[in-house]
Each structure stands twice: as C-alpha cells, then as structure tokens.
Amino acid sequence: MYLYLPVALTSINILIPVGLGLAVGLLSGLFGVGGGFLMTPLLIMFGIPATVAAATDSNQIVAASTSGTYAHWRVGNVDFKMGFHLLIGGFVGGLVGVQAIKILKAMGNADFVIKMTYVIMLGVVGSYMFIESLNAIRKSKNKGEAVTPVETKDNAFTRFLKSLPLQTRYEKSGVTHSMLLPIVFGGFVGILAALMGVGGGFLMVPVMVYILRMPMHVVVGTSLFQILFNCIEVTFLQAYTNHNVDFILAVLLLLGSTVGAQIGTVFGRKLKGEQLKIILAVIVLVVTVKIVFDLTLTPSLLLAQAGGH
Amino acid sequence: MFNIQGSKLSTLFTLLICMAVLLVSGTASAMLTAKANHDNIKIDFFYHGSSVSVSGITEPGTDLVIKITSPEGHETLKEKGKVGGLLWMNVGTMKFEHVSNLYSVHSTKKLEELLVPEEMDKYGIGYKAIEKQAVLDPVQNNEEKAKWFSEFLRFKEKSKLYASSNGNIEMKEKDGKQSYYILTQWPYQAPPGDYLVTVYAVKDGKVVDQAESKVLVEQAGIVKTLAGMAKNKAALYGLISIVSALGAGFGVGLVFRKGGGAH
Structure with missing residues (x-):
C-alpha cells in the first residue's frame, strides 16, 4: 500500500519506511546509536529529498530513543547525571558546529571538508573499536575473565584527568571524573555531529567507552537518553525554520523503530559488552567503505536536488 | 454628425473583425479538439500518481503532437564533479532558467519526421527545442550547455517528470473525422499546480492547428x-x-x- 508524504511530496510503499525503521531501531536499542548515518542515506535512496530525510529521521529518532531509553531505564542502564553533562556539552558544540558550517560554506569547500571528516571519523572510530574489542575478546578467552581495557598504557592521561577540578562521582556508571570531561567531549561530538549532519551516537558511544570508561550497557542507555534530547531540539528547529519534517513519514518510520529499539534492548542484554562493540565497529566500517565507494565511483546522475534553503 | 459617423464606423469595424476571426479559424481547420479526462487531480492520503487520457477530434490526414507542461520557471540543482581527480562530490550548483518542472511530449510519429526544426523551436516541441529556450548558469560555451542539459534531461526522466514517446496515440477514422486517444501516466512526483495540455495538428512539416486543455493538480x-x-x-x-x-x-x-x- 502506498501513502503520499505531504512534505517530501512523494509517494512511498509503507513497507519501506516501516521495515527501515525496524532495522535501524534494532541497532538503536542494541548499540545506543540513533542510526542517522544509516537511515538518512537509505531514505534518500528511496526518493526522499535529502533535507526532508535528515529532518524526519531526527523526528523518528525521538520515538526510537524514547522507546530505547525507557527499556534501558527499566533495567537500570541509564546514567542520568552523565547524560545531562554530555547534553550540556553537546548543545554548545552543536551551536559551534552550525557556525563552522556557515564559515566553511562561505569559503566554498564545505562539502569536501564535511565528507572527509565523516569518512575519517567513521574509519578511525570503527577501526579502533574493532581492534580493541577483538583484543579484549581474545584476552578474555585466554584468561577466562573480564577485561579492563588498556588501563596501564595511559596512566599519565588518567593522572591528568584526575587532576582536573570539579571531580564528581557518577554512581550508575561506577566512575569518578571531573564534570568538565563529559561536557568538553560532549561538545566535541556536538561540533562534529553538527558538521556531518548526524546525531553523533557512533562518536558518543566510543567517547563514553574509551574516555569516560563507562560499562558498555550503561553506555547504550545513557547514549540513547542524550540522543533523545538532541533529536527533540533538532526536530523542532528543522520543523520551525526549514519546514522539512514529514509527519507521515516519521510516523511510518517510528512504527518500526520503536518496536525495533525494544527488541534490540532485549538482544543487547544477551550479548557481552565486547561483542556489542565489535558488531557496532563492523557496521561503522561497512558504512565507511560504502561512503568511500560512493565517493570514488562515477555517480549515475551528475545533478541532484539542491538543499533548498 | 460626427457621432453618427463614429457609430457607423465602429459597426463596420466590428463586422470586419468578426469576418477576420471566422476566416482565420476556418483556415486552421477548426476541427481539432482536446479534452483531458482527468482535469482535476486530487493528491490525497493514498495518492500514487494518476493517469490522464487526452482525446479529441482532428482533421483526417493530419498527424498529432501532444505536449503536457507545467509553467516555465527556474530550478537550481546540485552539480557533482570530481575533486582532486579522484573523489566525486557536490562542487557547486547549476541554475536552469526557462525550463518546465514537468514536460512530456507524445506524437504519432517521430518528431523529426513530422516537423521542421523551426516549427519545433517556435512551439517548444521536443527536447532540442526546449534546450534552445533554456538558460544555464554557469556554463562557458554551448558544448558545456549541451552536456549539462542532457544531464538535466536524465535527472528529470529518472524522476518521471520528463517523458517523450511516439506511436502511442490511437487514431480512428469515422464519418470523415479522425478521433485520437492517448493514455498517459501522471507521475506522483509532479507537485501541485496548473498543467497545460496542448495538442498540435501537424501537416507537411508545419503546425496547422492547436487546441488546449488544462489539468489542475491540488492537495x-x-x-x-x-x-x-x-x-x-x-x-x-x-x-x-x-x-x-x-x-x-x-x-x-x-x-x-x-x-x-x-x-
């Protein structure tokens, strides 16, 4: 059955958005990512204008991350304090990122910088997570016990972090950090996410795992919590200033994604932290390879719909 | 005196105009009619495009060209190019002026067999004619214009907004009249707006008559x-x-x- 989308101005078979929502929602519940880096290109592939795809995706992520956060909160996997501090940083970073895009556009090489940032960040994060979790899985197999990741290597870095002011205890995560740490790194992710036009979950998750040293299951729940608030803000701004949110498309997507997020959460509990990390790493690397292919192969059409602003 | 003369003159003038109109319509065969069956397309919740048939009567021995267009406007599209000789990405925008968002042309035979190029240009019939009308920016020369206009056509045809066909118009002769009929698929990609269906009767390489019908698309x-x-x-x-x-x-x-x- 086909439905007409009033803002995207196109007609779509309802099975497509519901199916896409289910798949990406599953990843969301499993890994604590919004999945924008997968969903937006897929929607464009199915004929949704790029700007509407990105804006509507953020609207459906509100639903998927509510569903996911709720599921994770029930099992005690959301560190609200950490999430709140990351949000402060992310909010400021987002504002900086939007200004950076304006400057880049004025300089005329925005697209190049954005694409390169995207590929490099995805590639580096994916490779690092892949290698690290592979090592961890090997070690745990050898020793038959849980592993604390690369603790000895960066003692100086750890000492530096401990010397920062405003040290505070994050109970749910079981870590003590300066509250500046999540704010600064949240800000860093916010800048990059705004630059790349994505939610930044795939960057936030590694920051929480490797820098904030949070346990993977709490990472997933907390990441979804802060994604929820980011996407509420983005959805409102997109609807208010750009008129790009398609309500019908969002509803179709969230029909799948809210259910997917619940299923993902349940599956996630059955997997170990290292297993979750390595699967996410593989997905991130596959997306990187796909983008590299898109950049190097001659496109079928040399013209595309402009952003429209 | 002057008033009486004035009123006589105006009567004479009106008569002359009436005669002229009759004469002109007479030479243009006055037979061609065009009707779109679906002149008000409603885009509702379950809309997935529509079909529009165009039918009418034409003088026997004439060929037909049916053109469906949206009003001329301008479009700005992202242009992809190679950066550093390796990576494909958006390198700028290309502005297309005096182009229609929707353009489809259907004819009884190949356009080149029916019309001389001057007539095609005059009536905006065929891709070559609309290319001549279009203004692209930025392009350095005609070669570049031709390249990007053909990309524009590919882009439009992929989104089903541009189409061309020949040999799909059904013609039937009865009682010295010739009726025609064509069923066209109306793409769901066509946004709300006014669309114009123009039917041209063609003989000896020239347009001899034309008739119009409108299609309104609204949400x-x-x-x-x-x-x-x-x-x-x-x-x-x-x-x-x-x-x-x-x-x-x-x-x-x-x-x-x-x-x-x-x-």
Missing part, C-alpha cells in the same frame, strides 16, 4: 492540512511531531513491558 484532505500546517504553523507542527514521537516511543515501551518482556 486535498489530510495531505493538504499537514502540508499547510508544516508551512504556516511551523512551531505547532514541530511540537505535535515531537509529542507524537515521545508518546509513540513511550507507548510501545509500555506495551512491551506489559508483554512481560517476552521478546
């Missing part, structure tokens, strides 16, 4: 309400979108909880 029902709200009540629309998403996420969470976490 209706929930599609119209939502599209209007997204534009005119953007803040409310945004809030409703967010609250619905929150509600749906929470609701599904509750359902799964009630399900006892069976999944």
